[in-house]
Amino acid sequence: MSAPNPAAVPAATPGIIRPMVGRDTAFFWEGTAVGELRIQRCHDCDALRFPPGPSCPRCHSFDQGHVVAAGTGTVFSYVVHRHPPVPGKELPIVIALIDLDEGVRMVGEVADAVPDGGGAEEIEIGMRLQVDFRRIDDDLTLPTWRKA
Known part of the structure; x- marks a missing residue:
């Protein structure tokens, strides 16, 4: 069995590393798609947080929203x-x-x-x-x- 001809094998084109989009970060990526930089904000104590997460580090509320920076x-x-x-x-x-x-x-x-x-x-x-x-x-x- 012979080795493949390097000229016949297409070179792999490296792509962008894609972010993990989940329940806590979807709002951020939806914002970038429309030209907005969004920051997570707690609805209970108004604390801002980045990176986003499931609960507020200040008051531990799970009621999270966002503001446009x-x-x-x-x-x-x-x-x-x-x-x-x-x-x-x-x-x-x-x-x-x-x-x-x-x-x-x-x-x-x-x-x-x-x-x-x-x-x-x-x-x-x-x-x-x-x-x-x-x-x-x-x-x-x-x-x-x-x-x-």
Whole structure:
């Protein structure tokens, strides 16, 4: 039996890693599909929470809703991811921990902060960011961040 001809075997195209969508996170992904950044809010004590979960960490209520965030925030911290490869992404990518103006933190990719390769980055702690939405397909729209 001979080995397959590499030219005859199509190369696998890596796809985007898809998020797990469940009962506690569906509202968030439904929001990104319509261009909204949604944050879970407790109906009983008004506490905001991200990432979302089944009950309020403050009052333990299961009565959860959401608010639409302004989509602005400040870089609390960041990392330049250079290795290992990430399916569907071209490296390097900048991942930031963002303090949203509403008072919760969210992790996200900063799309327009391209590292120059020499150590100097186009991002810094305290920089203002604005959310943007990248439509992947009919079922997935990802929030990304850009310099405000």
